[in-house]
Amino acid sequence: MLAEDPDISIAEVHRTIGWDRSRNTLAKLVHRIRAEVPNQLGEVDPLPHYGSSIPTFSTGFIGRDEELFALRRLLGTERLVTITGPGGIGKTRLAVQAANDFRRAFADGVRFVELASLNTAGLLAQAVLDGLGIIEPDRPGHPVEDILVHHLRHKQMLIILDNCEHIVDSCADLAAHLLRNTTQVSIVATSRERLAIPAEHVFTLPPLSTTRNNDPTSIGAALELFESRAAAVLADFALTESNRDTVRRICMQLDGIPLSIELACARLSVLSVRDLEERLDRRLELLTTGNRSGPERHRSLQATVDWSYELCTSTQQKLWARLSVFADEFDLPMAEQVCSDDELPAELILDGISSLVGKSLLQREQRGERARFRMLETIREYGAAKLGATEAVALQLRHLESCSTLVRSSVESWGSSGQQRAGELLRSNRANLRKALQTALSAPSNEMLATATELVSTAWFLWSSGFSVREHRMWLMHIAEIDTAPTARRGRLLATLGLVQTMQGDRSAASDVLDESIHLASACADNATIAFATQTKGLKEYLGGDFESAEPLFQDALTRYEELPENTDLLWALHIEMGMFYCSMLDPTRALEHFEFVRVHSERAGEQWMLSYAIYGLGLAALADERYDEALRRAIESLTLKKEFDDVVGTSLVTDLLSWAEAAAGSKERSAVLLGAASQMWDSFGMQLYGSRHWVERRAQFEATARAGLGDERFAQCRRRGAAMSIPEMVRFALEEEAPGVPEADEFADTALLSPRELEVARLVADGLTNKEIAARMVVSPRTVEGHVVRILRKLGMTRRHQVATALRPRGIR
Structure with missing residues (x-):
């Protein structure tokens, strides 16, 4: 076997002959025989020395369990995996952890080759040979790539090529060569490209x-990393309420970038957490102190981004x-419209974005049928600093x-x-709309004000897809003041x-505003605005209970x-308002x-939108x-249609x-839950039911029906359940897309607010267990x-742990 293939691995020999004794004994035997067998290059093959090249870190590995699991699964089917991401995102750290965790999955081990310091692409294969610890005499006429293949052909090994971005073409060529000419070598590359x-x-x-x-009160991996690194600077640091x-x-x-978080924590030797937050608007200057033992490009955030900038072409x-x-x-299309000019023609934008991705x-993200892109804030800040003043204004x-x-x-x-x-486009560009309006208001010219005014007023429905009702009103009022x-x-x-x-129930403010609108529109012969303002006056009078005044305004x-x-859109809206009016007039x-x-x-x-109202x-x-x-x-049909919009009203x-x-119809519990949800939504943007006494009284009739069927305590319990729901949760409940979640009548009222996981924790709290003891039992972290405990107390309206025990035990909730 060794005569035919002197480079066969120990693992392969072990499997082929079914060796059942010590593997070290087999290795010694094979090495002794190899010394006597001429290799296919015509010389004695020296004993390969594979050292443990995996770097070690003095700090713990935090927050990438899901990524490690996904990487493990990928390596079960893929032979080349490239871990990509911006500088400081943790590519190397993940690769190192993978190397340590996956050792046993590769019979011939895992080797780590660091390439950041390699500035000559032509030396890549030699650097990999050195990184693998292979001692090979000079062989003129034999390319180093072929020598690598010779040593790796029968190895079951994982090779990690770290930091490939500055010699990415050479790395691609070498990886392709190794994969073509070996059968069991796998490669993990880390690269920004x-x-x-x-x-x-x-x-x-x-x-x-x-x-x-997606639990806004939970402690994510970014916070765990911050706590760990901050505690290394301040021994008594801990996350608290x-x-x-x-x-x-x-x-x-800091965009959740591990390097940025670590550099920020280094500043806690002189700054408080609050001070640190206040100074982060100058993050590239602030985050300049870090781990002196780390790579030079990682010792400051500026250096990290500089590294990426230098790898880009001028375009x-x-x-x-x-x-x-x-x-x-x-x-x-937005990038082409905004970023192109004579210096950067629109036809170059596509290739440019492709290169930056x-x-x-x-970062590329899929939104419906269209690809969208975004920058991390650190990358954006760096790019903005490269703009000249004139160019920035034009952009x-x-x-x-x-x-x-x-x-x-x-x-x-x-x-x-x-x-x-x-x-969908309005929702996706909410942040851009805000920035555009801020631009217009910060240095208002007549042209900019005209553009901003059109933006927030022509789309009268902006509160249903772009902004919330409150935010839409804020922008309208800011611009009206200027x-x-x-x-x-x-x-x-x-x-x-x-x-x-008017929709918020602020009819007094709306009255003066609408009168001025009609006055200005009449002076300018703007019949469309006269119709719109007249329609809204009719709606205002109707919701205010003055039906007699409302009808002629609607008709006008x-x-x-x-x-x-x-x-068309406003005409349809008017028909909906008139339909509601005639319902109130008992004229179905x-x-x-x-x-x-x-x-x-x-x-x-x-x-779809006006159809949902119809x-x-x-x-x-x-x-x-x-x-x-x-x-x-x-x-239910209407609510299903509204799922596609942000129409809280x-x-x-x-x-x-x-x-x-x-x-x-007799479903009193569902009625109470939905009533609680509706009331909470109305409060989020204005007065209940537009502040209309007529509508509030009508609701009270049905509320009384549900309350009478359930009793006060049960009704309040179900109502609280609805009020605690988010809008997506309410929609799923209303459309019965998930279990109703209405608690049984004999269950303690407020436990209906708890998720199954929270209820499990609450039971253990009631048993008197500490957070540490609960964590050990549930196999989770104390944090x-x-x-969970913080959310349980908040949902139950309590302040002390013992109150949870008092509440649960009498009801026998176990």
Whole structure:
């Protein structure tokens, strides 16, 4: 066997001959025989020396358990995995941990080859040979790559090539050569840029999370790392209720990048946690002290990003700087519109973005059918610093115009089948819209103010997909305070502001605003704004209980819209409002005419949002006619449509209807839960049911029905359950997409608020166990238990652990 293949591995010999004695004995025997067998290169093959090349760290490994598990699974099927991500994200640390954890999976071991210090690509194969610890005499005429293959052909080994980005082409060539000419060698490469060869599987390493399982109160890996590294600087440092939120904000500002967190913690020798947070707006200057034993490029955050910048071409550097103008996500068309000019033509943007993604300077994310990109804040800050003052101003103006174009496009698409796409773009660009408006308000020129005014007022529905109701009102009021010229654009701005104020129940403020809007629009002969403001005045009077004044205003607006065929969306909104009005007037026939008008036209156009209101209206009319099953069906249908939008106003309205229909149909518990959820949503943006006494009294009738069927205590219990739900949880509950979760009547009331995991922890607390004891029993960290206990106390309205025991034990909850 050895005569035919002198380089066969010990592991392969072991498997082939079925050796059942000491492996060390076999190794000695094989080495002795090899010394006597000429190799295929015609010389005596010296004894290969594979040293333990895996580096060690003095600090613990934190927060990458899921990534390690995924990497282990990948190496079961893939022979080349490239761990990519920006500088400081933890690629090397993960690779080192993988090397230590995966040793036993590779019969011939794991070897770690560090390449950051290698500046000559032509020496790569020799560097790998040296890194593997192979002592090989010089063999003229034999390429080093072939010598590597000779030694590795039959090895079952994992080779880790660390820091490939500065010689990425050579690394790609060598990896491809090794994979073609060996059968059991696997390679893990770490690089800010992928190798881009067919056999490669790219494993993108995400930032550390500040939470676990999307629970905003939990302690994520980023916080755990901060605590660990801070304790190395301040021996008595620990996460507490008083500093946890501050630490979370710091980790979020640092993008969850482990290196940034470690460098920040080094500053705690002179700064408090609060001081550190306040200084992070200058993070590249602040984070300059770190581990002197680490690589030079990791001793400051500036050096880490400098390393990436120097690896970019001048075109890539320019694009990096210009893309920093985006506040968060952006897509290719936006990048082409904002970043291109004579110096950087639009046709170069696609390749430039592709290169920056490949170098881990941009993160690619899928949003619906379109790819979007974003920069980590540290990368963005660095790029922004490379912009000259004149260039920065020009980019900001183009960014503002791009956002305005986006909003205009959404207005044009709103009454059609393109509505959901428009809504998705508004949601995805929320941060960009905010930045554009801040730009316009920080240095307002007449042109910028006009653009900003159009952005927040033309899309009168912005609160349903772009901003919240409160935020939409804030921007409208800020701009109204600055843009005071008596123009048509101010008239439109005030009409939109009046609508938002009316929905919030602030009718007094809306009254003056709408009067001024009509005055300005009349002076400018702006019939569309007159119709809009008149319609909103009718809505304001209706919700205020003045039905007599509301009806002629509605009719006036309807007449005006019939002469303005381009205002389809507002015409449909008016029909919905008139349908609700006639329901309140106990005229279901006329109400149904208005609701059916919108249903037919919106379905024909492929529109979804106004259709959801039309379906709601049909359910409202069915409820008034005591057709409860139809009312339930219509409410559920409407709520299903609203899942595609951020329409808290409409979702609150439909949830109330569903609650009323459940009460009337006999489902008292579901009614109470939904009522609690609806009330919580109304409070989040304004007054209950638009602040309308008529609507509040109507709700009270159904609330009384549910309360009478359940009793006060049970009703309150179910109502609290609904109030504690998030909107997605409420929607899933309403649509019965998950177990209802309504507690049994004999169960202690507030335990309905607890998740199964929290209830498990609560039982152990009731048994008198400490957090440490609970952690040991549940096989989790004490900090995880602490987070559960904090949430349990908050949900149950308690302040002490012993209250949990007192509450659970009398009810026998075990």
